[in-house]
Amino acid sequence: MLLTKTQILAGLQCEKHLHLALHHPEEAQPVITAAAVTGQVVERHARLEFPGAVLIERGASGTDPFQQTAHCMQDPAAPALFEAAFSDNEVAVFVDVLQRAGAGWDLIEIKAGTRVEDKHIEDVAIQARVLARAGIDLNRIFLMHIDSAFFYRGAHDYAGLFVREDITDRVRRHLSTIEADILRLQAVVAGPEPVRHVGSHCKKPWVCEFTAYCKARDADYPVSLLPNVRAPLVEQLLARGITDVREIPADVLASETHQRIRRITLDGVAERLPGAEKELNALAFPRYYLDFECIQFAIPVWAGTRPYDQLPFQWSCHVEQARGVMVHREFLDTSGSDPRRAFAEALLAVCGEAGPIIVYNQSFEKRIIAGLAAAFADLSEALLALNGRVVDLLPIVKRNYYHPDMKGSWSIKSVLPCLVPALRYDDELGGVQEGTQAQQAYFDLIGGELNAGAVERLRRDLLAYCALDTFAMVEIVRKLQGEVCE
Secondary structure (H helix, E strand, O other): OOEEHHHHHHHHHOHHHHHHHHHOHHHOOOOOOHHHHHHHHHHHHHHHHOOOOEEOOOOOOOOOHHHHHHHHHOOOOOOEEEEEEEEOOOEEEEEEEEEEEOOEEEEEEEOOOOOOOHHHHHHHHHHHHHHHHOOOOEEEEEEEEEOOOOOEOOOOOOOOOEEEEEOHHHHHHHHHHHHHHHHHHHHHHHOOOOOOOOOHHHOOOOOOOOHHHHHHHOOOOEHHHOOOOOHHHHHHHHHOOOOEHHHOOHHHOOOHHHHHHHHHHHHOOOEEOOHHHHHHHOOOOOEEEEEEEEEOOOOOOOOOEOOOOOEEEEEEEEEEEEOOEEEEEEEEOOOOOOOHHHHHHHHHHHHOOOOOEEEOOHHHHHHHHHHHHHHOHHHHHHHHHHHOOEEEHHHHHHHHEEOHHHOOOOOHHHHHHHHOOOOOHHHHOOOOOOHHHHHHHHHHHOOOOOOHHHHHHHHHHHHHHHHHHHHHHHHHHHHHOOOOOO
């Protein structure tokens, strides 16, 4: 069976993933990640550095990309090829850039990241193997990635945005390993569905589209749900036939958090300790429940920014002026211009000079505020004063509350349906239900290609999503302040 590079990489991450992709593709649930969208944008931009290159058509009616590649390689007027197609009858690959280099060729792989990673070496080694078998004379192999130190000064000047690192030696050293991997994966494809339990490998290095399929067939509380658990421990438990947290012997778990999760999961009843009520009732009024949404551009669009800077464009703030007296304020700039100063000024106007600012996982909001303070010297003192008022709800919840259905996670999306069952993200929201969708919605809004109706829908969905994040904190605090958990 002819395998693609993408299928082989899936198999290297998880053999079961590869088997399902080929034998049960109907079970896949497509995953759109920010990384996938970013990769497309970066590739389009990187291609500008190869003027005159020929794009090999893939999937076009009546066009064979393998034949077109062979034809273009014979044409000296083509300095480089995009998506050059090769097959050795076992594996098919499509090369990002194949550039003429004297009598031979250079292979250039484009990546949206900012450094060379081991997964990139595996990726390019598969390509190099196929090209070698096809008789292509490869001179050097490069990974073309973004320079994290690049500073965009505006005026569409992107000189120096990309770096090309020579990875020839690393790739060639990896060829024998890839050869063995391909033989192993071919046997996997021909055999029965591998046994593999849900774990961290379902998300790294890529999110698997068969996760729902595997979760439905795994234990109700898989041992991999234990937070920050070391892989060897999970493997040891699985080797002993222990697949569910409730089956783990008490003396196996050294972590107090793991022991707590096991105990509460066995009991089947939520645990709420009185510490939360005491801490939260001590907070003064007014209280500001705050949440930010940010965008990361691999290719900077606003002067004075760098690749992958966290750039805030939206905030929501539920202000509890006195117990039970609530007003909501929000900010969202979809003009396409740099929103940071307007964001900061509006935030300062709403938050005033006193009162706790309640967030969920403070490192994010405090980092964004510190970044704004660095960018706008005249607002710096006032912004940094906000950071001095921040109260992090996450550790309060983590110390004092756990429900078996949280399955090892204290994220707000895990806590909310357990502590406040009437309030759920999927039930309350439209097209924006999590952070990646929020980033994509903002990207689409400032792209200028949507009609008025689509703009209004996306804007409404963004506002609703961010507002629910802060209202969720309000409701969590209300429950933990004294009401009986359900």
